[in-house]
Amino acid sequence: MISSYRELGEHELTGNLRNDVASFLQKHQCPKTAEHVLKVGAEARRIAVLYGAEPTAAEYAGYLHDISAVFPNHVRIQVAHEIGLEVLPEEEQFPMIIHQKISAYMAEDLFKITEPEILNAVGCHTTLRSKATLLDKALFVADKMEWDQTGIPPYLKEITEQLQISLDHAAFEYIQYLWNRRELLKVIHPWLRDAYDELRDSLNHNLGNPK
Template sequence: MQHSIFRLLTDHILFTGDLQQDIQSFLTANQCEDIAKHCMEVGNEAKRIALMFGADPGSAEIAGWLHDISAVYPNHERIEVAKQLQIEIYPEEEIFPMIIHQRLSKVMASEIFKIDDQEILDAIGCHTTLRSDATLLDQVLFVADKISWDQNGTPPYLEKLNCNLEVSLTHGAFAYVHFLWTQRENLKVIHPWLREAYEDLKGKVQLV
């Protein structure tokens, strides 16, 4: 059942059953047109990467479409929304609420868009930080989101990421995690999942 907190976001939308269209309508109706464009681009990129590395392209595309749907909540509202949804909140997320959007999107994908594939939901839920023992789909979405950057200009890590992607998906994911790790003194927080992902991926790429 959909949590009542979502009604203000959904009551004015006619859902058609066409998932891609409904996601775009939801984001556009809630003043997130740029996010809608970004989500569609990440969906396309995730599908491309999935085909490269043997992941399910349909699942990857859906995860990409949905990964940032929680952008409808501004940063200053996200912790309160998470509390109402009874999401366990890390201290780092209290300090830097932007980072909890991955976990809000996971709940919204399930409750608003009726996604019941746990692999898709889990990938959405860690697409910003990744996590230890990340699945194939986790890594596909993580890398796709970093390639389809939602900022201006070219990402400073992109060349290294694409180069590493020629070795393996895990190497590609590690390229971005390592980039963040080298910048960690300048980050507002280091999410525990990111720390765990760094240690996990570092060990895996050293084995190859």
């Protein structure tokens, strides 16, 4: 079990990101995560093609979004401090959420990804954020549709239907699913709240609804 970023060491890169990420996760005893990120990469690419995001960037973001799974929850705040990330109070309280930021750092540091749009999408794939790009939303929705738990996501039918309308509709469908259950959530991340407010206002405006 890895408890420090320094324990990762170097990871040999072959130039094939799909294989490199899969082998990295398998090496660190995360085979289910390896399977998950490959599915998300494919789904993110599909969504990107539908809505005009850069397909390869979306695919790469999908591969990279959960590489921080190699760190168990109880060490993630320590790791975040170790690598110099800002840690919000909500992340201190619920460390699972900060894995998105750690994954973005690892994507640049270990996998030599330099494109800001990929790193930014990885860094907000759990919560989304305000002023989200098409790539951010493509990865966000793909991750929710190809979730890493057993069974079928309880919101899959609704998100799939909304995705036929627009990417914003699909992203908002999931956030609203969480929002309607917010009393059950351990925390409400401020980025999620910002994304909810922005998408709600944008979709209402497009419908001519002043509320």
